[in-house]
Amino acid sequence: MGAVCVQVYMLMAWLTTLSFYGAIAAYIFSAVVVLIYIRNGNNDLLSRAKKLAAFGNVLLLLVFLSRGIEFGRIPFTGLGDSLNLFLVLCTGIILLLQREEKMRPLMAYYLPALAILALISGIFSPASLSEAPKELNGLLLFVHVLLVFLAFALFFIASLTSMAYVTKAQSLKRMTSGTIAERLPSLERLDKVLFRLIGFGYPAFALTLALGFAWAYGSRDTLGETWYFSPRIVLALFMVIFYAFSFHIRRRGLLRGPKLAYLVFFVSTALFVMYLGIELMQIGGYTMGGTPS
């Protein structure tokens, strides 16, 4: 019986490794295909890139599944798992967006960014993927973690969409032709997609913060009295304020178009990079598993 358990364990570990590196490769190949598309404009390449990204996504889901079976708990915690979850959610959002008409060229903006993330995951995650994921303390924390990544994924895709918006607007202003901008959807559509993403991301983020605060307040004995000074919490609060501000000015029509898109892009990217830095350097004050680092 023991020997069988060891074999199952080894099989799961092998499946995790294989799926993980397969997924990284699929994402990188999808980005390469998209880069070729940017150069030659062959629309067939976009559907191939989409299939590769979808394949990468399936493999990452397999990583989750095999780790879940291997360790008996949902693996959302730890650097490798959280990066993979982020990639899965981003890809899911992208695949959903592609179902709309004329949205495919946006993959030229999305997939290279996902490939970079996959590469970062490929470099930094393997060590954490060999360890057991930390247990999430209760349903509250589980929902909190899932929602926070969903909100981050929505904001991340929104920032890439804003970059596409800026490129398109600049191309129209400067009257350039033969660029990827020409193949993008209309400015109005990009604007709608951008604020739909933020529109979904913002309530998810506000809700997850409320859940996080409730959980952290309940665990203040473990986390310490000054848990709210954690860089992650400060950044999260800043993000809530920023997205509330940008959503408000957009709805009121005070700021619209390229300037707002620039703002969303730079702030989202800066926040994401800082967040990733905090995660990589482990200076978050606490980990997703709920124990102080």
Next chain:
Amino acid sequence: MSLVVAGINHTTSNIALRERLAFAQDKIPEALSQLRQRLEDAGVVIVSTCNRMEIYVNHIGEATDLLREMRQFISQWHDMDESEFSDSLYEHEDAEAAGHLFRVAASLDSMIVGEDQILGQVHDAYILAHAEQATDKIINNLFQKAFTIAKKVRSTTKISEGKVSISSVAVDLAVSIFMNLTDKTVIVVGSGEMSELTLKCLVDKGVGCVIVANRSVQNAQILADQFYGEAISLDSLDDHLQRADIVISSTGAPGIVLHRDQIAQALKQRSNQPMFVIDIALPRDAEASINDLDNVYLYDIDNLKAVTGKNIEARRNELDRCYQIIDYGVEQFSRWLHSLIAEPTIVSLSHEFNAVRTRELTKTLDSLKHLSDADREEVEYLTKRIVNNILQQPMTQIKQEVHDADHSGVLQIVRRIFGLKESL
């Protein structure tokens, strides 16, 4: 067997001749029928558009005879002397005819290279001929191949990317800015042929509301009525500018008509929603610095011409890639056409082998009466498998040899070796 095309197009004839040689759509079925009577059930398709008239025919016999018949038919149908059109008529045979159709369907032979109408016109011509039962196996395959290649050319090259007329470029730009034109409002300032044409293109694309502003409201009303629009005086333009998603300006005014402040004010009133300003007036109506405003996209006539120029150039640059696809298609079609020459021999060979198989099988089964029905079926199936396996390699090789070498020699040897009848 010969596949030929005879026709005229915009490069070989003037519009007057093209008009005379055109086939009216409702007369094409009759023309197909007459031509098939003359050519004893040939496969025929007639493509007749404003820029070309072409007749594709596949028929047993020599190409020169076929082309002579076709010239006579054109002459009689249109009641013209052959000498009136013979200089403008081009004629192609076999692979060249296929290549010509592939170029036509892919819009490489069009007046505006890459335009998307011709594929639909060729398709309609084929559907009509097919419905009239005027097509045969070779014509069917030729046209299906032409449609596949045309789609491939469009999807894998940039031959149909970018519009090449001022009005269609303006519409393309509007579509680049706005998601849906049905809920958009266009204000036309002044009137002129170009602005009317651009407005028509925008309305065709679905623009919902049209406002025409002119010094004389009566004149504005004339244009507005054509598009179920609203006419306003130029003096009241400021009151309506905030409603405009698209502004087309083409007054004959010597100075600026659309000022930056006006547009900035309108933009503020419409909560910074984007505006597309098309200035096709000479001298220009719109202040150039309007383009510096966020969410305003100003294009003057030179900008639009520059876009069309770049698009034409970009299409030209794609031609080599398109021709590669077409050459490959022609090669594949020729290979298939050649393989048809071997078809009677292959059918005859198969008949011969199967005749032997059936004869010997019957003898054997007669002497094995103890076999059950299932066993008999199994034995029959076995003999079929053996014959198919024996024939597979020779058949493939015959098709290959027919394409690569002198096909009459190869087929004669095969017929002699296996004692096949000539008639098949």
